[in-house]
Amino acid sequence: MKRTLISLSLFALAAQASAVTTINYWDLLGGGDGERMQQLVDGFNKSQSDVKVQRTTLAWGVPYYTKLRTSAAVGQGPDLAILHLSRLSGWAEAKIVRPISTAELGSVGLSSKNFFPKLWDAASYKGQNYALPLDTHALVLYYNKDLLKKAGLLGADGAMKPLGSMAEFNAALNAVKTKTGALGVSFENGPNSYMPWRIWLALLAQQGGSIIKDNALTYGPLGASTLNTMTDWVKNGLATKNVDYPTSVAQFVNGKAAFMLNGVWEVPTLVDGRKSGKIGFDYGVMPMPKLYANQSTWADSHSFIIPNNVGKAASPEKINAALKFVAYAQKNALVWAGGGMIPANQGVTNSAAFKALKPNADFSATTAQNVTFDPLGWYSGAAGPLEAASAKYFPAAINGQLPVDKALGSFETEAKKLFNAAPKP
Incomplete structure (x- = not known):
């Protein structure tokens, strides 16, 4: 009788173990982002016993995307992965990612209404x-x-x-230089840096300009005038040339610059520095100001995707299990917001808890409503070939190593090569 009971117990345990659905999840999130994502994974795994998420983190940028793409092509990709939305159009066109139906979303309590409209559009x-x-x-x-x-x-x-125009912004930078001797603005502009592209894209969008349409460059004279505006900051001594990313942050954190153009991901640096006493001044963070016709700003988005593993279609059980974790991450996005990120879930961003989170609440709502992503195309997006081309030539113009027209000319030559190599829809 005891042997029978033991056998039944072992059988029950085995059945319970086999009922657990394991989700292999890949991301490229390091540092503070990685720690916060691990909090979400651990919290989800502890919150229930039906699904277990196993997380793998790979090197940011090209190494991650190359591995994810090639793995999916041979049916060895993960069940769930992080993708920058700026890369989605090329990946969806190439069928590297699988569509997610309204019914599948509804099964875990999600719908398009949960998300900021511009983000939802970019995810489609x-x-x-x-x-x-x-x-x-x-x-x-x-x-x-x-x-x-x-x-x-x-x-x-x-x-x-208020800063209501580029003229007013430049006047503010000059006032800082004249009256305090500090730099007007700090921003990364060293060799192979992406920040000039992001600022250029934001300022172009504020003027109603675009970069690419139907594999043709569309910015025209605005492209040169906007890049000239940025080069003038350095030329006029309002910013320092050849600044790498850590130095650009240090200039602001150490009180050497009145403004810093950077991403929301530096919010924890300021919050932690102020709490620890390493930052001795009072600071603020605001949305990109409306310097031209509108308040557009460059943005990207970490998003969850289900890779389309060739020859190994995901089962309905796997999809549902993966989406359960996604729904948990959405519901608990306040954890993620601690890294400065603006939750894509409007319910979280509009919550009392988020509105009490400073300085995040000071810039989040306006920023999320005015985001502008990289242009569509297989060559576009985070650490993609188009951004890499800009990183060769835009910093060189800003630092006085290339005239603006030649920098844009070289960028255009590389961009057109990418257009010709683009896969046909």
């Missing part, structure tokens, strides 16, 4: 949804209130005086 391709955005990480403006006060740029209420 030719009328089908292919990705579930987790966040918006956008270009914002950081400012040093102490330096601005000395420069006469704070109002009586202690708030920064």
